[in-house]
Amino acid sequence: MDRITVADIAKTFQLKPGQTVTVDGLRSNSITVLSGLDLSIRQGEFITLVGPSGSGKSVLLDIVAGLTDATAGTASIDGEAITGPDPRMAYVFQQYALFPWRTALENIEYALEVRGVGRAERRARARHFLSLFGLHGFEDRYPSQLSGGMQQRVAIARALSVEPEVLLMDEPFAALDAQTRDILQSELLRIWERLRTTVIFVTHSIDEAVYLADRVVAITARPGRVKEIIDVDLPRPRAEGLRNSPEFAHLKGRVWNVLRDEVRAAQKDWALSSATH
Amino acid sequence: MTYVLGRSAPVAGKTDFHRPALSAVARLWGSSTVLAGLPLLLALCLLWEVAPRLGWMNPIFFPPLSAVLSALWDLIASGEMARHIGISFERAGLGFLLATVVAIPLGFLMGRYAAFEKATDLLVQTLRNTSQFALLPVFVLLLGIGEASKIAITFYAAVFFLLVNTIVGVKSVDSLLLKAAKSMGTSDWDLFRKVIFPSAIPSIVAGMRLGVKASLFSVIAAEMLAARSGIGFLIQNAQLMLKAADMYAGILVLTFVGLLLNYALVWIERRATHWRADAGDQPH
Numbered sequence: 001m002d003r004i005t006v007a008d009i010a011k012t013f014q015l016k017p018g019q020t021v022t023v024d025g026l027r028s029n030s031i032t033v034l035s036g037l038d039l040s041i042r043q044g045e046f047i048t049l050v051g052p053s054g055s056g057k058s059v060l061l062d063i064v065a066g067l068t069d070a071t072a073g074t075a076s077i078d079g080e081a082i083t084g085p086d087p088r089m090a091y092v093f094q095q096y097a098l099f100p101w102r103t104a105l106e107n108i109e110y111a112l113e114v115r116g117v118g119r120a121e122r123r124a125r126a127r128h129f130l131s132l133f134g135l136h137g138f139e140d141r142y143p144s145q146l147s148g149g150m151q152q153r154v155a156i157a158r159a160l161s162v163e164p165e166v167l168l169m170d171e172p173f174a175a176l177d178a179q180t181r182d183i184l185q186s187e188l189l190r191i192w193e194r195l196r197t198t199v200i201f202v203t204h205s206i207d208e209a210v211y212l213a214d215r216v217v218a219i220t221a222r223p224g225r226v227k228e229i230i231d232v233d234l235p236r237p238r239a240e241g242l243r244n245s246p247e248f249a250h251l252k253g254r255v256w257n258v259l260r261d262e263v264r265a266a267q268k269d270w271a272l273s274s275a276t277h
Numbered sequence: 278m279t280y281v282l283g284r285s286a287p288v289a290g291k292t293d294f295h296r297p298a299l300s301a302v303a304r305l306w307g308s309s310t311v312l313a314g315l316p317l318l319l320a321l322c323l324l325w326e327v328a329p330r331l332g333w334m335n336p337i338f339f340p341p342l343s344a345v346l347s348a349l350w351d352l353i354a355s356g357e358m359a360r361h362i363g364i365s366f367e368r369a370g371l372g373f374l375l376a377t378v379v380a381i382p383l384g385f386l387m388g389r390y391a392a393f394e395k396a397t398d399l400l401v402q403t404l405r406n407t408s409q410f411a412l413l414p415v416f417v418l419l420l421g422i423g424e425a426s427k428i429a430i431t432f433y434a435a436v437f438f439l440l441v442n443t444i445v446g447v448k449s450v451d452s453l454l455l456k457a458a459k460s461m462g463t464s465d466w467d468l469f470r471k472v473i474f475p476s477a478i479p480s481i482v483a484g485m486r487l488g489v490k491a492s493l494f495s496v497i498a499a500e501m502l503a504a505r506s507g508i509g510f511l512i513q514n515a516q517l518m519l520k521a522a523d524m525y526a527g528i529l530v531l532t533f534v535g536l537l538l539n540y541a542l543v544w545i546e547r548r549a550t551h552w553r554a555d556a557g558d559q560p561h
Contacts, residue, residue: 065460067459085459085461090461091457091460093456093457097453097456099472099476100476100552100553101475101476102552111461114458114467114471115462142552143552144552144553
């Protein structure tokens with residue numbers, strides 16, 4: 001059964017008056033970052049989105065999250081059109097987005113608090129999710145007192161604490177060092193195996209995309225649409241040693257082959273990416 | 278004044294500093310500057326005592342410190358000092374409170390709604406650049422010589438510090454936090470209460486610190502010009518009556534009160550921003 005359906009999505013950003021960009025040799029005051037994008041995501045599936053910078057992966061995530069409207073097309077969850085933030089979904093950001101004035105525990109509680117969950121219950125649930133990420137004993141630390149890896153664990157715990165049906169993750173590990181990233185990937189998979197939440201995970205790392213996903217969705221250079229979907233038929237639970245296997249290397253090679261031309265196209269498009277970022 | 282919220286992530290492994298240790302360091306640092314500064318202060322006191330006694334200064338206009346302290350003791354013992362201080366604080370406090378009540382909601386609206394800010398900004402900038410002292414005659418003319426004109430000047434002195442800092446605080450809310458809060462289904466009211474307000478607090482509290490001082494300074498000036506009570510009146514009146522020792526006693530008290538107030542406000546500011554990584558080492 002399809003949990004998330006994205007049908008013929010387009011997104012065009014209007015620039016400020018007076019601003020222009022050169023798109024395909026023509027001056028324009030708008031940029032189309034997504035065009036004709038279709039994607040269906042099954043319940044309980046782990047999807048990774050890869051594509052060159054500026055291909056609109058994060059914008060697609062924002063549309064699914066109900067944080068921005070598509071210019072054309074529809075995104076739906078369980079067959080219902082998404083018109084705004086939906087309690088069935090939770091979002092994890094690259095820069096953690098923790099409230100610096102709240103402790104780790106209070107940050108997790110926030111998501112439950114704004115949904116009107118009572119104090120005792122939300123505290124118990126927050127503690128449960130904190131310990132799920134091995135953060136027992138760090139309840140009362142402020143984000144500024146936690147490492148990047150720990151901050152992101154808190155952010156993921158906050159997202160999962162509301163027991164979402166769909167977890168949206170926008171390059172969540174991109175700001176972390178390589179070792180921490182590997183550890184968090186394994187932790188995420190370990191917890192996902194238990195919860196089986198549907199995950200849409202944006203990354204620019206092909207290695208990460210293949211390691212985590214059931215299916216890797218390759219997005220084209222701007223305007224983004226689905227170029228190819230690569231099935232990752234590696235066994236689960238995924239062992240750390242999997243990365244050394246020839247199957248893993250083969251899949252990475254396949255994804256890279258699909259993306260190579262798109263990355264080249266995106267590099268020619270530097271004028272645009274400097275305008276959108 | 279801009280505030281960047283502590284988003285910089287400490288490196289893994291360097292994370293086990295915590296608050297008690299940090300504030301202990303701050304306390305030690307604080308007391309050691311006091312200790313280090315004491316000799317110079319004592320030297321000044323000694324000079325104050327000696328200069329009039331040796332005839333370097335005229336003791337009628339510049340009595341020795343001991344005479345000033347004795348006058349101070351008399352003023353304290355008679356209850357006169359407490360009465361004047363109390364009145365000055367009441368005026369400054371009321372004006373400041375009124376400024377807070379007006380500035381914070383207004384600052385929220387101006388910081389959050391661009392159209393509202395556009396419409397009000399020029400007016401605020403114009404008023405902000407009119408000195409509260411220049412307006413004292415106006416306040417006296419319109420509100421009379423009584424309490425209202427004094428409260429008005431303290432209000433006017435504090436309100437713009439509070440307003441500007443509230444606007445800055447509201448505007449400096451991290452847009453990522455707003456996005457995250459919205460993705461979690463935060464209502465508009467909760468967004469104000471739980472996201473925008475807490476993240477504006479450091480800036481608002483800094484504005485309060487400036488505002489309290491401005492209120493107090495303004496009330497002193499107003500009392501010197503047009504009042505029959507208050508610490509400003511006491512100082513001015515002592516000068517007119519050629520009671521130089523009383524005048525210096527008043528000034529000393531004012532300095533001491535200002536110093537205490539500053540430390541108290543710094544303490545409050547630290548408490549309000551204890552979650553910031555750098556809260557321990559902010560300049561006073």
